Amino acid sequence: MSPGPALSTGRPRPWRNAWIVLLAGCPGILSLAAVLPEVPGVPPAALLVQPAFLLAGLAFAGTWAAARCGFLLAGGFRPAERVGQGVFGLLLGLLIALADHATRGFWQAAPGQPPSVLEGWRPSALLVGVLYGGVVEEVLFRWGALSLIALGLRQVLARRVGRPPPWCVAIAVGLAALLFAASHLPALAAGGVMPGFGAAVRTVLLNAIAGAVFGLLFAMRDLLAAMVSHGAAHLGFTLAAMVRSA
Numbered sequence: 001m002s003p004g005p006a007l008s009t010g011r012p013r014p015w016r017n018a019w020i021v022l023l024a025g026c027p028g029i030l031s032l033a034a035v036l037p038e039v040p041g042v043p044p045a046a047l048l049v050q051p052a053f054l055l056a057g058l059a060f061a062g063t064w065a066a067a068r069c070g071f072l073l074a075g076g077f078r079p080a081e082r083v084g085q086g087v088f089g090l091l092l093g094l095l096i097a098l099a100d101h102a103t104r105g106f107w108q109a110a111p112g113q114p115p116s117v118l119e120g121w122r123p124s125a126l127l128v129g130v131l132y133g134g135v136v137e138e139v140l141f142r143w144g145a146l147s148l149i150a151l152g153l154r155q156v157l158a159r160r161v162g163r164p165p166p167w168c169v170a171i172a173v174g175l176a177a178l179l180f181a182a183s184h185l186p187a188l189a190a191g192g193v194m195p196g197f198g199a200a201v202r203t204v205l206l207n208a209i210a211g212a213v214f215g216l217l218f219a220m221r222d223l224l225a226a227m228v229s230h231g232a233a234h235l236g237f238t239l240a241a242m243v244r245s246a
Helices: 016-034 044-069 079-102 123-157 166-182 185-189 197-220 223-245
Strands: none
Touching: 016 044, 016 123, 044 123, 079 197, 079 223, 123 166, 123 197, 123 223, 166 197, 185 197, 197 223
């Protein structure tokens, strides 16, 4: 795998990139208020503290690591290319939602339990999917985790090279995708029904595929490409839900 144009030969990005991704993620953190469950005795705002700290920490750690890996925040603005990334993400989301729904007989413990992407879709899911999924998760798992993993692999296994070689980047893409997939398991368990083995495998597999795609876009292009495609994937979920309900 070639890292492509996302590996810059220029000087590391200044710390302003950390503030850019941190501020970009703030609406996504606030959007969680629309879906977080009520916890007796806990103010709703308190539930946003942990994700806010994660966003801040990985925004700055990711900026430090990404600069040393050569990963880019936004490698120029070419409208046609960004539109193409959005269309790609929308189609990816549409395919994932339809495949998830079509195979629900294999992984659901009971009809609708846990719900497929289409069965569980709500208008709030689009808001959170675009703002939190498309922005915050990309900061956490691509800008932060993937960059740190790639840099760590380079430090341990390829110290004689200046930046992580392609095989380091490929491993980092895969590991970050698995972390991204595993992060969706608590939400599955929070649905009120203990998920079975099939539902857990389905959740990890589909999210790992999506995470690997977004990771490749980040590594080979820039973070904005991953954000655009990830956010558009949730538009694909919405389109699939509209087609199903029509």
